[in-house]
Amino acid sequence: MGNGDYDLTYSDFNPTVFFASKMRVTKRTAYHAHQDFTELTYILSGTSKYRIDDIYYDVKAGDMIVCNPGVFHQNMLLDGEEPLVEFCTGFTDFQFKNMPENTIQLSNQGHIVHLSSEAKRETSRLCYDMLAENEAGQVGKYFMLKAQLIQMLMLLMREVIEAPKVTQKGCNFETYSKSYAVKRIINYLMENYEHKISLDQIAHNMYLSPVYISKIFKEETGESPINYLIKIRLEKAKEILSEREGGSIKNIANEIGYDDVYHFSKLFKKYFGISPQNYRKSLIAQRTTESQ
Known part of the structure; x- marks a missing residue:
């Protein structure tokens, strides 16, 4: 047929x-x-x-x-x-x-x-x-x-409807389904990083269980959704520090979703190997040198 x-x-x-x-x-x-x-x-x-x-x-x-x-x-x-x-x-x-x-x-x-x-x-x-x-x-x-x-x-x-079965190679449905879900989670984190986000909240918005989300997210990215969120926030903080010489570190912390400036500074140093204050100072020094 x-x-x-x-x-x-x-x-x-x-x-x-x-x-x-x-x-x-x-x-x-x-x-x-x-x-x-x-x-x-x-x-x-x-x-x-x-x-x-x-x-x-x-x-x-x-x-x-x-x-x-x-x-x-x-x-x-x-x-x-x-x-x-x-x-x-x-x-x-x-x-x-x-x-x-x-x-x-x-x-x-x-x-x-x-x-x-x-x-x-x-x-x-x-x-x-x-x-x-x-x-x-x-x-x-x-x-x-x-x-x-x-x-x-x-x-x-x-x-x-019965139809001839066609064998397709290289198509793993389960992997596709997981990748799709993880992509949606990442998009959600990218769009809402400045707000308070919990694993339960992500699960609610995705209509999936927190356990399942943690499992597939780690399988696809190698880390947990919350660690991924932290990296998004810290990269955004680094971007703000690079673009803006003024403003307090506390305001930047609040801008990316952290109420506790000490906690934010600790995370920033752990991730980049330098505190946000010293990172800003290094950028200012570098720009001063370049302008001379």
């Missing part, structure tokens, strides 16, 4: 996104249906039982639940059971090849997709990207959400 046999969408594939949200479910939900949009629910953590059109399904982290318009569904989590964390997104105005409009048809006529390991990792990343985009509220937010949703739908279709 040629590639056209696996073309999943029409040329005008352009879904309308209604929402993207994360929920912590602690008890049984109402039995309900959505008449005007399709809903995808991705289980981020936990296990539960779902009732969908009066059929009961066991679900766990990494499962995708597909509820087309008019499909009744209900989380059957009982009081006292471990909470379930879900990502949900609702959308309409789409059509896949050989499927009814605004409908995702699974081959077994069911509603649950047990994603592969690679698809789980990528889908989880997209979920958190959509949540972060929603929260940031930057220009073009809607179009970013649409683009991320389209990626999620394509991943889902690749899981449910």
Whole structure:
């Protein structure tokens, strides 16, 4: 078969996104249906039982639940059971090849997709990207959400549509996923170094656990996120000292996120082998010599 046999969408594939949200479910939900949009629910953590059109399904982290318009569904989590964390997104105005409009048809006529390991990792990343985009509220937010949703739908279709497997060499998905997360952490540190930052805060903003962040960050960079932050701050302090002859050392310390000027000076000397005061003096002396 040629590639056209696996073309999943029409040329005008352009879904309308209604929402993207994360929920912590602690008890049984109402039995309900959505008449005007399709809903995808991705289980981020936990296990539960779902009732969908009066059929009961066991679900766990990494499962995708597909509820087309008019499909009744209900989380059957009982009081006292471990909470379930879900990502949900609702959308309409789409059509896949050989499927009814605004409908995702699974081959077994069911509603649950047990994603592969690679698809789980990528889908989880997209979920958190959509949540972060929603929260940031930057220009073009809607179009970013649409683009991320389209990626999620394509991943889902690749899981449910059988196609020839193509072996690709030199592609390590896990490494890519880690690199992507670490790159986002570094960007966050670069943009917020002047504020108070803790590992827990980084984890909260990344929707990842502090332990996991520390692990992958050290694997990718060779050091902890906090040590990396210290280096960013100290390099910035050195830059300020180089550009600005006036101003107190305390003000510079405050400018890069340190309230304690003694602690800042100690870190600076440990990193550069010279105190900030003496570094400034050496720069002034060097400039005086050069001007003579």
